[in-house]
Amino acid sequence: MIKKIWAWIQRFSSPKHFYAISGKLIPWFAVPAFLLGIYGLYMGLFVAPTDYQQGESYRIIFIHVPAAWMSMFIYIVMAISAAIGLIWQIKLADMIAAASAPIGAWFTFLALVTGSLWGKPMWGAYWVWDARLTSELILLFLYFGYMALQSSIEDQRTADKASGLLVIVGVVNIPIIHYSVEWWNTLHQGATVAKFDKPSMHIDMLIPLLVMALAAKLFYAAIVLMRARNEVLYRERNRQWVRDLVKKL
Amino acid sequence: MLKAFSHLLARDLRLAFRSRHELANPLIFFVLVVSLFPLAVAPSAELLQVMAPGVIWVSALLSVLLSLDRLFKQDYEDGSLDQLMLSPNPLVILVLAKVCAHWLLTGLPLVLVAPLLGMFLYVPDEAIGVLMLSLLLGTPVLSLVGAIGVSLTVAVNRGGVLLSLIVLPLYIPVLIFGANAVDVASDGLSVRGQLLFLGAVLALALSLAPLATAVALRITASR
Amino acid sequence: MLKAFSHLLARDLRLAFRSRHELANPLIFFVLVVSLFPLAVAPSAELLQVMAPGVIWVSALLSVLLSLDRLFKQDYEDGSLDQLMLSPNPLVILVLAKVCAHWLLTGLPLVLVAPLLGMFLYVPDEAIGVLMLSLLLGTPVLSLVGAIGVSLTVAVNRGGVLLSLIVLPLYIPVLIFGANAVDVASDGLSVRGQLLFLGAVLALALSLAPLATAVALRITASR
Amino acid sequence: MMVEADSAHTIPLLETRQLECVRDDRLLFSDLSFTLTEGEILQIEGANGSGKTSLLRILCGLRLADAGQVLWRGEEVSVVREDYYANMIYIGHLPCIKGDLTTLENIRALLDTRSQLAPLDEIEQVLALVGLAGFDDVTSKALSSGQRRRILLAFLLLAKARLWILDEPLTALDVEGVALVETMLLEHRLAGGSAIFTTHHGMQLPCAMSTVTLGRAGNQPC
Amino acid sequence: MMVEADSAHTIPLLETRQLECVRDDRLLFSDLSFTLTEGEILQIEGANGSGKTSLLRILCGLRLADAGQVLWRGEEVSVVREDYYANMIYIGHLPCIKGDLTTLENIRALLDTRSQLAPLDEIEQVLALVGLAGFDDVTSKALSSGQRRRILLAFLLLAKARLWILDEPLTALDVEGVALVETMLLEHRLAGGSAIFTTHHGMQLPCAMSTVTLGRAGNQPC
Amino acid sequence: MNGSEFSWSEFFHMGGYAVFVWSSYGLALGIVLVNIVSPLIERKRVVKRVKRAIARDRHASQANNS
């Protein structure tokens, strides 16, 4: 039984097979992502009520929070696929990790900038040295480190394994981002600016937020498949099937 | 196995003592960087006192970072690392020996000289002990985690700054808790929490980092 | 001669652009180190603002220092430096080309990113211009003076910290005047004096440092 | 010797099966299978860039083959790593020498990585043999390129491993040094040891020697 | 050729007078005087550690002799440095190769230091000659040790210097590579060039060749 | 918005936070577009490289045969 599953995994994860299947899968992620995105934007911008404390500025939440969630989610996906690549030597997993990094970095960047833009009206400063903000910045650097290591090691196999190990080690940062708000408070009494007082969120706010978060996940799925397909083409460039395929393009 | 450990440790120490200036260097760098700050900011006692824990900790971190190169780089370039990897002894033990040597040569001197610098920067007497203790718990973590970074970048030439990009983010929790402990101690409050955290991180690093380093070495040093 | 200069400059730039991440590295190091400080000290706006000029200048200095290695070390180790010294062109010109390349790759990016970091650390808007100007005048001096240091230590292996020991003291005047200029500008006062001083130091370094470097290279690289 | 008796069941010391190595899109070799028995000396031949160094590093387990296996006494090398490494010694292109340590300390350090001890007089004896008598307390950075290689020869003799894997052991050696290596190989073989080596400079061994020849690099896109 | 006519007044291309070299308290050589005329090929012989590398570096002006002079066309090398360096090329033990640059860029960079330009097709031609055809856009760190040495041979040919100073030019080269270096030296000589080289591996030149032999190192305490 | 009638100018004004809100949304849109476009460009580049490799290999094998 286990052998069968293993054989199935091996077959599915063969680059050639993946390339064929992913081509068909992409629209199934892209189209719902687009529709949900439109719906979420509509709900968020037109339907959701004005916040009684923050006024209209809170509408940044529909960008900021999904982006922040994605920045962490993608990192975890990378770590898991890197682990799979390291342990079971599945090349596809390494390619997924490599393809995810730029997307994750972009989302992290987006979370940072939208957070800053939200911070100015809320806290009166674009940037404060709060733990969550800082650890998010560190996350951006972890992404950069991964990409830098990946590109500075010539041999592809070595690069994958080495940078994979790095992501796995860097996972310690994720709980820090998540729990930092509490830890920081216990450390610096009174010094905290970021105390998100969240009166149980209005359902009209919550729905667009969740819709946008889902749209972001689907968007990521579509893009990561596109990127992984490029990786496959490049890395398997000496295989006959890629050559046959490219000749037709 | 214990013998392999102690022999390698001895070799690294001997190598360091052979060029004696080299030995003092991380220490001197530490002292120099710390003393840059009073020069660069207006040197008022209160300001320095507030800055002190941060400055000392950042400088310690940088001087460990700068000395990381000597962990594996040279061994990689001259082929000694190949011989280590071809040793019948477990690579983890050998890695641990090298990290130990590194800490004895860089971390420990920093711990010992920190009180002096603390006094220079007006750290209150009751916080000096905590300063030393936090460094004593923190610097081994810096060496251990740094070893992972070095082993990942050992095959990259001119990897100096790549190394810091990889390693600094991982150092930050140690930095925050270490500096904070001193800060809080200066205000006369209890620092049990911070020190426990540092201790826990040390235990974690001690058990996992050598493994990760050994794995990384086998990956990257294949040329 | 001009051709020799530009060719070498082009080679060094090409070499750097070949590994593109390498290019961004001193910059990232700079940003990382600057952002270590707010983590290590209690992050209050007033405190950070007072520390900012010092922190930014010290970090700039350290990131130039760390990147100095790439000036001659690699060339020494792979023998290219021998070929440079056997060039029919005056060594001074070649040294100048290498230093130029180094500044373009490390100093200039720092100057360009400094305003952003200044804002992070609450440097007042009117002082941001002075911050950039002081770095623009100061960082070339760091590269030029650093070159002397590197050429003296090029034959010493694991000279990383020895280098900083030699070079940091020479950097201190630049650091003091650079940081002070920003500090004074934050208070809204005139900084003509400081900037003139930095300019004079730059002129001096530009005319003497390449000579000293060339002489040092002929001495140390004899093996 | 006893094993020879029923040679049908002899397990070779080292065996490769369908090894393949790809570097940078170029297939260096594939389907490379050979065996090495005790007392056998094997030369890897091939032009510059044909993949000799890569092959030796794969044999050592320092590099992963792109396909195929390396077996030590019939078992996968990665499985019996400790036993393999205790009986094998590899000397590559690189010096493995610390310029700051003396000749003696360098040898001791190299032996230490193998957890081997050697009494001082034995080391002295071997140093004299490789032509480094009197250089035992000279720091190695003050040695010429050939003298540094001779330290490795001393290490090789002192380590007493069963299998030698040598990548261009003649590099930088003078005529006398070449003769020394030849003698060393012969005596090693007489003592039942095996060796795999590469060299571009005709080594004259008055004994049976197998060869494996690698093709010219870059010709076969894979 | 014209100079040959009144050879009494011929100024040798390179001349050494009473050179002496001491390293680490050991006198490597002293009172070493020889001359090199145009079209002459000179081999420096000597065992490992006898001081060949040190001598060559002194000849280049990369190292100061402990006593004595090196003259280029009758004038002290340090005085006529520019003229000397424009006509001389030195290739030592070290690669001088940047792993991050391609073969072509490496050659260009090396030529640039001499302010020499070479058209692309000439470079391609020379690359083909030294057996690197098709490797021109491969980054050098992906080359084998012998291939890297061949880049230097290409540089040597392209630089068209009058005097070649080569420290073990055969290192890492295969048989074919050795033959290549021999041909290069012969043709260089036919074109009126001179060369000084060291090697431990018998180089067979079918032409007149002078030799300078250095004594065994470490024998003479000074 | 609920109840009171909808006005576009008020909508774009975002209660005085227009700069912050709209630059956030704008940046998000920009990043989404970059993420869509860059894999497409990358794909073109990869295909071109593979085609070049195919051409080079055909060249090489012809040279070998002749």
Ligand code: HEM
């Ligand atoms: C540069 C500035 C900012 C950064 C880097 C940032 C980062 C993050 C991150 C990483 C999260 C996800 C945390 C998690 O799921 O564990 C998050 C969530 C959130 N952020 Fe921000 N943020 C910033 C500014 C702001 C501001 C100014 C506000 C509003 C005043 C804000 C409100 C929120 C809210 C409401 C959440 C969702 C909370 C939750 O999931 O528990 N953020 N932010």
Ligand SMILES: Nc1ncnc2c1ncn2[C@@H]1O[C@H](COP(=O)(O)OP(=O)(O)OP(=O)(O)O)[C@@H](O)[C@H]1O
């Ligand atoms: N950096 C150094 N410091 C002190 N002594 C040195 C140094 N380098 C070499 N020597 C000594 O100088 C002597 C000659 O070295 P050199 O490298 O010139 O020899 P060589 O003839 O080129 O030998 P080989 O054939 O091994 O290359 C050696 O005996 C060595 O001990």
Ligand SMILES: Nc1ncnc2c1ncn2[C@@H]1O[C@H](COP(=O)(O)OP(=O)(O)OP(=O)(O)O)[C@@H](O)[C@H]1O
């Ligand atoms: N780091 C690397 N990355 C990619 N390719 C490499 C690398 N090192 C070597 N190669 C390629 O692998 C091939 C074999 O190299 P290797 O060093 O194994 O050759 P070799 O037979 O030892 O040659 P030599 O006789 O010159 O030492 C070469 O063609 C080279 O181009």
Ligand SMILES: [Mg+2]
């Ligand atoms: Mg080789």
Ligand SMILES: [Mg+2]
């Ligand atoms: Mg020599």
